[in-house]
Amino acid sequence: MAQPKAPDASRRSERSRRAIFDAALALVGEVGYDKLTIEGIASRAGVGKQTIYRWWSSKAAVLLDAFGAVVDEYDQEGLPDTGDLAADLKTVLRATADEFNDAAWQAPYRALAAAGANDEELSRTFVGRLMEPGMRVYVDRLRAAQETGEVATGIDLRIAAEMLMSPFSQRWLMRTGELTHDYVDTLVDLVLHGLRPRD
Amino acid sequence: MAQPKAPDASRRSERSRRAIFDAALALVGEVGYDKLTIEGIASRAGVGKQTIYRWWSSKAAVLLDAFGAVVDEYDQEGLPDTGDLAADLKTVLRATADEFNDAAWQAPYRALAAAGANDEELSRTFVGRLMEPGMRVYVDRLRAAQETGEVATGIDLRIAAEMLMSPFSQRWLMRTGELTHDYVDTLVDLVLHGLRPRD
Amino acid sequence: MAQPKAPDASRRSERSRRAIFDAALALVGEVGYDKLTIEGIASRAGVGKQTIYRWWSSKAAVLLDAFGAVVDEYDQEGLPDTGDLAADLKTVLRATADEFNDAAWQAPYRALAAAGANDEELSRTFVGRLMEPGMRVYVDRLRAAQETGEVATGIDLRIAAEMLMSPFSQRWLMRTGELTHDYVDTLVDLVLHGLRPRD
Amino acid sequence: MAQPKAPDASRRSERSRRAIFDAALALVGEVGYDKLTIEGIASRAGVGKQTIYRWWSSKAAVLLDAFGAVVDEYDQEGLPDTGDLAADLKTVLRATADEFNDAAWQAPYRALAAAGANDEELSRTFVGRLMEPGMRVYVDRLRAAQETGEVATGIDLRIAAEMLMSPFSQRWLMRTGELTHDYVDTLVDLVLHGLRPRD
């Protein structure tokens, strides 16, 4: 079952791992994803190329881990639940919009989304690691709202959450519009109207 | 103030142009976007590299033109209007879902969406050339529905259209779910419920 | 019969060819053969690596051509023939000794002799290109001496020439002794004594 | 004034030493000297790389020791002295020719001769360890012949021995000819004729 040369993870250099993450994130911001190279990362991190190839299979994989490590620190603990679904969603989506407008997030996130489009394997990891967790907290919050009657029963909450998040992501990814607070508010209102219990 | 070397388009070889398109589309399907190369296209098309560089600035630009030429043949003439908005949307989105599930469309479309994420200029062209026209017909159809009272007035139709199309595109691009007819129907129903005239 | 990608020699850049020779000879003198690298030659010559790989198969092949070009300028025109074989041989071998003691010749010559020992193909070329011509003029001179009676008939002149040159080369290659004029004189005398017509 | 880390030879593993020799000799025969690597030797010998680096400074040094150990078993005990110098020399040189034509000797011997050409230090060891002892027995035999009058007095026996051995070695090293028994006989006769007491 094992690959033909599994490196011994217990001997891995934590120092190098971190230097590689820092270098990858810094470089993707400076030169963009297309001009990001393994050699560049290695050189900036003061690391041999082989140390990268030993642990990752592509620059996308490095970036995914690097960005994942950053995101993990933002420890999501579920959406707020003040009892007012619309207000809660607006609060969180406004914050998310601010994050997406932050240059430090743009480059790696865009890069990974793009790389995922052409690489199914990477795409699965990207979605599972970075997008699914976010999606799940929305579904949970919607389920809670269903129990208080704010949202109709019988609705596919997964699709409901996508109605909220996909227009938002798509707008940003394709640059078809700004992610303003106004936009967020309008979107939340329109979506929630559709989720209301039917008359 | 002309560029240092504006090639004379009137002397351009139509034969070569087509051969390049065919080669680009065939290759992106066979080897994927990342391994698509200008040299590969040139060689497959039986064309000198310079003939590509003379007319396009990158492999993305070639692919965009090549795919654009294919798409143009599907000449969109607006959405049907039978008077039943939901039915009309389902009809068209089901057809679109089938298209997106067609392997011949996947590779170039994904490639361009991905390339656009990292290249703002390309992104603008991609959206303007391939996505905007599609979006526009939806907005038009929604406006018609607004006039018949099926959709509430005062709604931002652009955002409404995005609520319909973005979850759909995102699902496909990120591979977070299948584009089935059932999915389309559910999505349309949920969205339209949100667009109904308020009580 | 042809190799799978014969480059077009008529388009070859003479400028690059010369720059490569110069760089190779300079570097082998500066850093030695073992630390001579294709990358180093390319970089010093201001040339792409591929330009070297296109025309040569190894650093040894480059060096052989480079050194060959230098040697060719020394245009051998046969040994002098004053009628005194011993004197003629001493004159020429003394000059050769001086050449072999010249640092500029040492590095490439040693390198090629060494590389040839481990690479039969290269060895054939090295011998044929650089050593055979030298050997031949000695054989010719000995043949002339045979006609004047200075050298016995029936002697294998090839072996005779080797008796003269091999101890000389071996001494230099293996560093088992100095190549002084005295040494040369002694060697010539001993060898010629063996070649004298038998009593 | 000891080196920074003089390993304690008394604790050295004889088992590893032998495994390294065997691996080095086997590999140089299989893949040639250029592709012989320390890693390859270590791995084939079932030994850590450090165990090699601890005791030798280069692959050439390993090979020299390995080959030296083999040669030592051939324990030279001087040339035969039947009273007939020519016959004795032919006997021994014929045997040597057979040895040099044996594939098992070729690779390491050639490799070391080549490595010596570019590495003065190695060259001294190689000559001193493997070539000098052989040379010495020839000089001794010639001296004995001088005392019986077969060889002229006043001759530099060192140079005389080289006249015999260098053409032989050179021919083999440079592949300029076969080492046949006929060749050996002719060479011995020619050389001895030159060494005869002058008239």
Place this chain on the structure above:
DNA sequence: CGTTAACCGAGACGGTACGTCCTGTCTTCCC
């Protein structure tokens, strides 16, 4: 109807990065 200027196929060029291999050092764990 010949001249000539541009596009064209071809591919050599100076470069950059790839992913692999090996070097020589260092660290860990075992005996």
Place this chain on the structure above:
DNA sequence: GGGAAGACAGGACGTACCGTCTCGGTTAACG
């Protein structure tokens, strides 16, 4: 402390493409 194992920083390998340039050849507009 020697030895097996192997991660590490470093660097060269030989390959693949990049985007530029130069070379005939062909082809269309102009004189």
